[in-house]
Amino acid sequence: MSTINDDPTSPTRSFERSNALQSRLHELVPGGAHTYARGADQYPEFMAPVLTGGSGCTVWDADGNSYVEYGMGLRSVTLGHGYRPVVDAVCATIANGTNFSRPTELEVLAAEDFLQLVPGADMVKFAKNGSDATTAAVKLARAATGREKIAICDQPFFSVDDWFIGTTEMAGGIPGETTSRTVTFRYNDLESLAAVLSSDDVACVVMEAATATAEPAPGFLQGVRNLCDRHGTLLVFDEMITGYRWSAGGAQTVYGVQPDLSSWGKAMGNGFPISALAGKRRYLELGGLRTDEDRVFLLSTTHGPETGALAAFRAVVRAYAEEDPIGRMEATGRLLADGVNAVSADLNLLEYVHVVGRPSCQVFITKDTSKRPSQPFRTLFLQEMLRNGVLGQSFVNSAAHTVTDVEKTIDAVRASLQVYGRAIESGSVDGFLRGRPVAPALRRHAAPRRL
Known part of the structure; x- marks a missing residue:
C-alpha cells in the first residue's frame, strides 16, 4: 500500500x-x-x-x-x-435494479427534467456516449432531407464514427467515399458556410455554438440559422462541452439560437455515463412509432436507460436548480x-x-x-x-x-x-525536459516513444 x-x-x-x-x-x-x-x-x-x-x-x-x-x-x-448527492441518488436507485425489459418511471422523469431545461427541444432520447448521439443526429438529418453531405465546423471533435473520423489524421479503415460526403466550414465565417451550402445538397450543419477559446461573433449564430433555413439544411448543435458549463440549458439558451437537433453528454451525469439526442418532434419521430414516413433506426441501446445514470442526471439537475x-x-x-x-x-x-x-x-x-x-x-x-x-x-x-x-x-x-x-x-527545452514531448492525440503515425 x-x-x-x-x-x-x-x-x-x-x-x-x-x-x-x-x-x-x-x-x-x-x-x-x-x-x-x-x-x-x-x-x-x-x-x-x-x-x-x-x-x-x-x-x-x-x-x-x-x-x-x-x-x-x-x-x-x-x-x-464523489459529489455526495449524486452518489447517494445513484446508490439508492441501483439497489432496486439497473436494467429492465420495459421502460421505467425514471425515464419519464428524466426526460421531463431534460426538456424543461432545453426549451427548443420537444423530445429527447438517452444513450451512453456523445458520439452515438451526434451520429444519430446526422442520420436523422439525412433521412429528413434525402441528402448525404454533412457540413462540419473546423472544431476539434464531434464523433468516433466514420463521417467525422474520416476527416482526421486517423482515417485508417474508413472508405474514401464516406469521407467525401463530409465538408468543412470555418467558425465565425458566414461566407465559408454559405459557399458550402450553395449547392443545396447538405443534410445538416454540425457545430459547437462556442468553444473554450472562441465565442460567436455578433450575428454569427443567427446567420448560421438563417442560412440553414434558406437551404433546407438542419442545424445540429454539439452541446457536449457547452451543456452544463455555459448553462444547464446549453449554449443555445445563452446565445438565443435554437437548433433543429442537439447532442449532449459529459457533465450531464457528473461523470456517470449518459448522453442525449434532443430536438424537434418532426425529426425525432422518424425514429419512433408515430410516423407515416420510412422509419429511421435511431438509437436502440441496452444500457441507454439504465437507472444509475438517469438517477445521476436527475441529481445533477437538482444541484443546478438549488446551487x-x-x-x-x-x-x-x-x-x-x-x-x-x-x-x-x-x-x-x-x-x-x-x-x-x-x-x-x-x-x-x-x-x-x-x-x-x-x-x-x-x-x-x-x-x-x-x-x-x-x-x-x-x-x-x-x-x-x-x-x-x-x-x-x-x-x-x-x-x-x-x-x-x-x-x-x-532557447530550447534541452536540459530541462526529461523525455519526449507530448503529441497530438489524433495523428496518423504512432512514432516510437518508449511507452
Missing part, C-alpha cells in the same frame, strides 16, 4: 507504481488507455499518473501522490469527484486566469504562457522562443506542474475548486514558470 504524499514539493514524489501500471496497460489495452485523450503520450514521459481515486478536485495516484486536478474527467465532472455551480466555476476560473496571467507577467513570460477561454472552460497557451505554440514547451509546463502537484492538460475547473485550490495552483504555476523561463532564455 502506497503512503499518501500530500506535499507537492516533496523530493520523494515518485511515479514508479504508475509507470509499472502504465506499462501493463500497454500490454492489455491498445494505446494504454480507453480514451485517446487520456493516453500516456499526452503527458510527460514516465510522468503519467495512474489514478486510484478522487474527492472534489483532488485526485490521488498509485504512488500516493495527490494533485489538484483540472480537465475534470475530460470536462464531464462539474460538481466534483450555482456555473457561477462558482466562473468565479474561481476568473481568479485562476487573473492569478496565472499576473504571475506570468511578473516573470516577463506573458507572451509565452497565458490563460484564455471562458472562465468555466479555460486552457493555457504555451509558446516557444519564437512565440509560436509549442508541444515541447507545453510538455515542459506539464512536467513542472506535475512536480508541483497540479494535474491537467487544461485549466478546466469544477464547482469543487475552491479559492485555496486556486491559490495552490497559482503557486505551482510560479514555481513551474521559473523553469520555463530558464528554458526560454536558453
Whole structure:
C-alpha cells in the first residue's frame, strides 16, 4: 500500500507504481488507455499518473501522490469527484435494479427534467456516449432531407464514427467515399458556410455554438440559422462541452439560437455515463412509432436507460436548480486566469504562457522562443506542474475548486514558470525536459516513444 504524499514539493514524489501500471496497460489495452485523450503520450514521459481515486478536485495516484486536478474527467465532472448527492441518488436507485425489459418511471422523469431545461427541444432520447448521439443526429438529418453531405465546423471533435473520423489524421479503415460526403466550414465565417451550402445538397450543419477559446461573433449564430433555413439544411448543435458549463440549458439558451437537433453528454451525469439526442418532434419521430414516413433506426441501446445514470442526471439537475455551480466555476476560473496571467507577467513570460477561454472552460497557451505554440514547451509546463502537484492538460475547473485550490495552483504555476523561463532564455527545452514531448492525440503515425 502506497503512503499518501500530500506535499507537492516533496523530493520523494515518485511515479514508479504508475509507470509499472502504465506499462501493463500497454500490454492489455491498445494505446494504454480507453480514451485517446487520456493516453500516456499526452503527458510527460514516465510522468503519467495512474489514478486510484478522487474527492472534489483532488485526485490521488498509485504512488500516493495527490494533485489538484483540472480537465475534470475530460470536462464531464462539474460538481466534483464523489459529489455526495449524486452518489447517494445513484446508490439508492441501483439497489432496486439497473436494467429492465420495459421502460421505467425514471425515464419519464428524466426526460421531463431534460426538456424543461432545453426549451427548443420537444423530445429527447438517452444513450451512453456523445458520439452515438451526434451520429444519430446526422442520420436523422439525412433521412429528413434525402441528402448525404454533412457540413462540419473546423472544431476539434464531434464523433468516433466514420463521417467525422474520416476527416482526421486517423482515417485508417474508413472508405474514401464516406469521407467525401463530409465538408468543412470555418467558425465565425458566414461566407465559408454559405459557399458550402450553395449547392443545396447538405443534410445538416454540425457545430459547437462556442468553444473554450472562441465565442460567436455578433450575428454569427443567427446567420448560421438563417442560412440553414434558406437551404433546407438542419442545424445540429454539439452541446457536449457547452451543456452544463455555459448553462444547464446549453449554449443555445445563452446565445438565443435554437437548433433543429442537439447532442449532449459529459457533465450531464457528473461523470456517470449518459448522453442525449434532443430536438424537434418532426425529426425525432422518424425514429419512433408515430410516423407515416420510412422509419429511421435511431438509437436502440441496452444500457441507454439504465437507472444509475438517469438517477445521476436527475441529481445533477437538482444541484443546478438549488446551487450555482456555473457561477462558482466562473468565479474561481476568473481568479485562476487573473492569478496565472499576473504571475506570468511578473516573470516577463506573458507572451509565452497565458490563460484564455471562458472562465468555466479555460486552457493555457504555451509558446516557444519564437512565440509560436509549442508541444515541447507545453510538455515542459506539464512536467513542472506535475512536480508541483497540479494535474491537467487544461485549466478546466469544477464547482469543487475552491479559492485555496486556486491559490495552490497559482503557486505551482510560479514555481513551474521559473523553469520555463530558464528554458526560454536558453532557447530550447534541452536540459530541462526529461523525455519526449507530448503529441497530438489524433495523428496518423504512432512514432516510437518508449511507452
